[in-house]
Amino acid sequence: MSIDVGARLRSVRTTFGLSQRELARRAGVTNGLISLIEQNRVSPSISSLKKVLDGVPMPLAEFFTMDLSVAPQAFFGADELVELGNPEVSLRLVAAQRAGRQLTILHERYAAGAATGEEMLAHRGEEAGVVIRGRIELTVGGASRVLGPGEAYYFASQLPHRFRNVGREACEIISACTPATF
Amino acid sequence: MSIDVGARLRSVRTTFGLSQRELARRAGVTNGLISLIEQNRVSPSISSLKKVLDGVPMPLAEFFTMDLSVAPQAFFGADELVELGNPEVSLRLVAAQRAGRQLTILHERYAAGAATGEEMLAHRGEEAGVVIRGRIELTVGGASRVLGPGEAYYFASQLPHRFRNVGREACEIISACTPATF
């Protein structure tokens, strides 16, 4: 097997922040099978692999097509932004190397302690933004991180996500979404 | 299984002109397995499906990606050519709707009884052409057809193919290939 099915499955599962048991429950298989597949101890049948991917969900074609080497970078440090402009007009791009972006800019403001709600959001499109002032906790899939001024984010909105202002002052973000959901 | 693995496999096998036994021999599996898979009597494991596709050869990603509805049209009737030009300059395109073409035009001439050889040709690139005079027998994969003046062909050169002049007069073809193999 030149193609590493186990690594691919583990990659999609962790990207979506699911445990083996949670994915197994959604897919209607056992957690043991997920474990065995991810360790390449078995070579799953097409039907069972399809059942597993239906729990994400992800089509079979995308599973084999997806590029494992380009990990979907969701967080960017202040120095990871691409500086495009000149000293007068400074353009700092987030995820500039990512192809197929179609974003619209927003200006958000979170009061101290505010959040997008208890439930995780998940919808079509993409989201990106830069924190201007204050601190905000962002959860994307299984990962979570507190972002401060100058730091940024970029992720696919279908990944479950949530914003929460964990600081004492208001937080401002220059954000963007696609398509024009707001 | 919403995805019809059996139909996909049968499609690629017949497209390449292989019998179940011949494909099984190349893949290192049994002909019975090919039969069962094509009838959807079993759902093959990833490893065995990969072995089968290695016999073609075709990568797993392409197997699941390929569009089953758009059968690779290899033959075009005289009225299936796309007329582009005006009454003064007439451009009749072969496979005009196919994307990613990169062809170079040739003018071939086959004497009566001549052929490209006993062995089937198979190489990278694409081939296309229009018969101007005479009649020529063209075999592509498992299919074979005699083309006369005004008829045309278009196929991927990796499919085994052969030209043979089955008529009594010379045959002329306006053909093309890519990349510049000749």
Next chain:
DNA sequence: TCATGGTGTTTAATATCCTAGACAATCAGG
């Protein structure tokens, strides 16, 4: 008419996948 060689299909036995359940390790409170 009887071979011979090709095709795809079917069947009993074997190899492999898959499940159910138990196991150990980790973490969070009480």
Next chain:
DNA sequence: CCTGATTGTCTAGGATATTAAACACCATGA
């Protein structure tokens, strides 16, 4: 130090994929 709830891993047994071999069918020719 517990208890309870996570996590991923492992194992025995039932379910399923896969093999090897036979079967039936259709050609082409002697």
